[in-house]
Amino acid sequence: MKLVSRVLLLLCVCGLLTASDIRISGANKAEYWVFVDRRLDSLNYKEHLTEKLKLQGNYKEITLKGVFFFWDPSIAVPGSLQYFDFTAQYKKDPVSILYGTYYTTFGRGLCLNQFLDEDFNNDNALFGLKADFKFFNSRLTLLTGKPRNIFFEELTYSIKNDTTDQIRGANFETKLPISKKRVNIVTSFAGRYVRVNRVSDMTPQAFTELFGGNIGLTIGPWENYFEYGRQWGTQPVVGGRLKGEGFLFTTGLAIPGLGISCQYIDYKDIGFGGPGYRYNEPPTPIKSGVSVNRGIDEIGYGTTIIASPFDFISLELSNNKISTHDASMDIFEELIKLDDDMDGVLEQIAKITTHPSFDMEITVGIERVIKQGIELPIQEKIETKPYIDLTYDFGSFFIDVGYEHTFVSSDTSDYYDHAVSFSLGKPEMFVLSVRYERRSRKPPDWLIPKLGEDTSWPMVELSLDLTRRHNLRLRVGAEKGGLVCSGGVCRFEEPFRGVKLVLTSMF
Amino acid sequence: MRKFAFILLIPLIFAFADEGEIIDAPDFTLEDVDGNTVCLDSLLVDGPVFMSFWALWCKMCIKELDALKPYYAEFDSMGINLLAISGDKARSVPQVKPFAQSHKWKYVIVMDPDDILRDLYNVQAMPSSFIINQDKQIVFTHMGYKPGDEEILIETMRELFVEGNDETGE
Numbered sequence: 001m002k003l004v005s006r007v008l009l010l011l012c013v014c015g016l017l018t019a020s021d022i023r024i025s026g027a028n029k030a031e032y033w034v035f036v037d038r039r040l041d042s043l044n045y046k047e048h049l050t051e052k053l054k055l056q057g058n059y060k061e062i063t064l065k066g067v068f069f070f071w072d073p074s075i076a077v078p079g080s081l082q083y084f085d086f087t088a089q090y091k092k093d094p095v096s097i098l099y100g101t102y103y104t105t106f107g108r109g110l111c112l113n114q115f116l117d118e119d120f121n122n123d124n125a126l127f128g129l130k131a132d133f134k135f136f137n138s139r140l141t142l143l144t145g146k147p148r149n150i151f152f153e154e155l156t157y158s159i160k161n162d163t164t165d166q167i168r169g170a171n172f173e174t175k176l177p178i179s180k181k182r183v184n185i186v187t188s189f190a191g192r193y194v195r196v197n198r199v200s201d202m203t204p205q206a207f208t209e210l211f212g213g214n215i216g217l218t219i220g221p222w223e224n225y226f227e228y229g230r231q232w233g234t235q236p237v238v239g240g241r242l243k244g245e246g247f248l249f250t251t252g253l254a255i256p257g258l259g260i261s262c263q264y265i266d267y268k269d270i271g272f273g274g275p276g277y278r279y280n281e282p283p284t285p286i287k288s289g290v291s292v293n294r295g296i297d298e299i300g301y302g303t304t305i306i307a308s309p310f311d312f313i314s315l316e317l318s319n320n321k322i323s324t325h326d327a328s329m330d331i332f333e334e335l336i337k338l339d340d341d342m343d344g345v346l347e348q349i350a351k352i353t354t355h356p357s358f359d360m361e362i363t364v365g366i367e368r369v370i371k372q373g374i375e376l377p378i379q380e381k382i383e384t385k386p387y388i389d390l391t392y393d394f395g396s397f398f399i400d401v402g403y404e405h406t407f408v409s410s411d412t413s414d415y416y417d418h419a420v421s422f423s424l425g426k427p428e429m430f431v432l433s434v435r436y437e438r439r440s441r442k443p444p445d446w447l448i449p450k451l452g453e454d455t456s457w458p459m460v461e462l463s464l465d466l467t468r469r470h471n472l473r474l475r476v477g478a479e480k481g482g483l484v485c486s487g488g489v490c491r492f493e494e495p496f497r498g499v500k501l502v503l504t505s506m507f
Numbered sequence: 508m509r510k511f512a513f514i515l516l517i518p519l520i521f522a523f524a525d526e527g528e529i530i531d532a533p534d535f536t537l538e539d540v541d542g543n544t545v546c547l548d549s550l551l552v553d554g555p556v557f558m559s560f561w562a563l564w565c566k567m568c569i570k571e572l573d574a575l576k577p578y579y580a581e582f583d584s585m586g587i588n589l590l591a592i593s594g595d596k597a598r599s600v601p602q603v604k605p606f607a608q609s610h611k612w613k614y615v616i617v618m619d620p621d622d623i624l625r626d627l628y629n630v631q632a633m634p635s636s637f638i639i640n641q642d643k644q645i646v647f648t649h650m651g652y653k654p655g656d657e658e659i660l661i662e663t664m665r666e667l668f669v670e671g672n673d674e675t676g677e
Contacts, residue, residue: 023531027629054629058533065626093536103621105597115596116622119564119633175542186542218542221608225601250601259605283598304602306609311576314610358577361570391570391654398654427655468649471632487598506629506650 026055027506035155035498037075045498048073048155061092067101071157081150081157085125094134101125104143106171106192110229110246110270110295111210113281114147114167120486121152124281126167138174143167149277153491160277167279169194188216196272196279208233208242208272210280225250229270229280244269246282246295257309263302264335265322271295284488285320290345290374291488297324299334300344312356316365318349323372340380343373363389374490375483377446382409397426400433415440417480428468433461437480452495454478469507475500529646532639533627540604540616545590551641554586555668557660559614559636560625562594563606568634571652572612578661579613585668589614594633596620638664 029052037046049072056065070082087100103125106112114124128145145167149160173190191213198206212229226249233242246267253260263285271294273279282295285302292298300322308314323344326334338344351365366386375381387404400423407416417439425431437457442448459477466472481495536546550556561568572591575582582589591614593603600618607616619625628637631650638647638660647663649656 023533025530025629027631029631054626056626056629105620108597108600113597115620117596184541188542223601223604252601252605254605254608256608256611259607259609261602261605263601281598304605306606308609308611311611393654395655395658400654425653425655427653428649428659431653463651465651468647471650487596504631504650506631506635506648 023058024055025058025507026053028053028504030503032501033498035496046074048075050157061090063087063089063091065089065100073156075155078156078158081159083150085127096130096132098130099128101127102130102143102145104130104141106141106169106194107190107212107214107227107229108225108248108283109281110227110248111192111212111280112167112169112171112194114145114279115281115487117486117489120484120489121157122486122489123148123150124277125149128167136174137176138172141169141171143169147279151276151489151491153493155494161274163274164198165279166197167194168197183220184218185220186216186218188214188218190214194279206234210270210272221253221255223250223252223254229282231270231272233272242269244272246270248283257307259304259306261302261304265298265300267295267298268325269296281488284322286322286345286347286485287318287320287349288347288369289485289487290322290347290371290483290490291485292322292324292343292345292374294488298322299325299331301335312354314353316349316351316353318347320347321345338370338372340372345372345374346370359393359395361391363387378410380409380411383407397424399424413441413444428465430465431461431463433459433463435459435461435477439480450492451481454480454495454497457495469505471504473500473502473504475502529644532637532643532645534643535624535627537617537619537624540593540607540618545615545617547639547643550588550590551639551643554588555641555664556588556590556639557582557636557664558590558592558628558639559634560592560594560619560628560630561634563599563602564595565633567652569610570654571634571636571657572614573610574652574654574657575660576611576613578657581661582664585664587664587668590617591615592617592619592624594619594622594625594630636660638667640667 031050034045034047037044051070053068056063065087067085070080072080085101087098087102089096089098103114103116105115114126116123125148126145127148128143130143133140147161147165147167150157151160171190171192175186175188178185178187192211194210196208209232210229212227214225214227216225228247229245231242231244235242248263248265250263265285267282270282271278271280278294280295284291285300302320304318306316321338321344323338323342326339326342338346348368351363353361353363355361368384371381373379383406385404385406389402391400392398402421405416405418417437419435419437421433421435423431423433439455442453442455443451457478457480459475459479461473461475464472476499479496481493483490484493532547534547536544539545559572561572591612593616595603597620600620603616603618634652636649637645640646646667
């Protein structure tokens, strides 16, 4: 296998080097932070530099990509992190063969979900070989690779799954158009198999299998999708069978001016990985990205209705819930209720966006989130946030004014956070933003080591378009920090006080 | 050493990037939210392509796509194909089509959950938009969105694609 891969890579490199009509392009993001390290007793400034350079060369059907990353903190532990990823791909329909670092998701992610979330600094990659074959209305994917999850939390980049695990997988999808005359009717089917081998584990048959499939039915604007996944695994070290399953169902209606989407999920030991990482990442219905335990024991639903009855107004209503199962309830109660015994999240959103005139946009909304057992050691936290935002475009410049007030009820204590923001910007030139956030009281003593003592967070940011392909952002001030989530993955973001300089380029 | 590397990097990037440079647009074939195959070559047969990278979580992306709604008739008259590439991951796929329809967008919505197109066009920030002429060249690139940017975009399109104006676009 290694020999084949090396030959493929060599052929790609030779092809690119000898070609005259090569297209080379890339992107770069450089960040430099100087900040107060509040973990030290005395005032002490720390810094870190992050650099990510992407380069790619294309020649006919061959693409060669390289990503150079380094993170260089002044904090001695854990020290710097750097890597160079590459990908060589041959793609000519109906075949695509790739060697190197890649990302892929089977279905909605119940069996395999290796993705890159650059905005959340979550890099869930595979390194190996992947092949795609397309024929008729079908697609077959075969892959093998070693997983690597680089994750940024508590001001540190780290590799979460530093293991010898190997992933092999196959996915087959097909579509059957039934009618395209009056109403478009399409059905789709897919089946998949993933095997994770633990090379270092001495347990006999130390592997895990994830398999499943999905069916879909689309009738005009109405779309339905059902996915099922099952896990058969081996307990690490001790041996013995691990079993789990999960499914999700989504249905949605999309007609001009109205969009409705509903989701139902039920997971029992389908999430597979180790502490802090998963090879599959079952979706959460919560819009703010929170999950309870990432596919171990979860049941929930999500409903969103967005309507624009007139061009000048848009309404959004959303009600989403996820929680652990409760054997004492029937399935309907489990789905709807969030009892004190359950860990879970209930999220409710109502938002109106209106354009009283062509130049003005006003958004008014309220968000209510109940979290139980999510932000431990806090057992229950209820946040209610009404907010308003106004943007006015004067033509040569624009202003944006916002205010939000968050009422927080956290176990036995109540407090509120409020924030006011103002932005002034000129098209294709700059945006200058000022934000001031304040909390009505200090955190309790037992939370100070985690949240700090601050009760106000002023911040100024200048975003400068150096050219249409280069943006420089300078942020000076303080950020509150707290729990942030994306796609079911959460991290605690440390409070920040300092300067951030970010240069983003594409070329 | 760190600062030195950082300082060195900035001029290097600028040396690479010539804003006026016209570069070839990489070809792609993906599926739209209705399951139809979308291929750059076949779109360009009908006319130039305006392509915007967006995501459900990106407020400024949605503002940009909304801000272009009053210009649909003008896009039609210029024969421009509108393409909105959703960078939402597989988990958010079911919400994309209802969202786009509720906003009455007339873009062809293409899903790019594995960032294939985002990588191909080196998109580093959302939103990012491109105009591709019928010679398959990227004639306009723009990163980010601020209210008023749409005016500059429309003006560029008029310069490029309205007869009697500069003909470098076609």
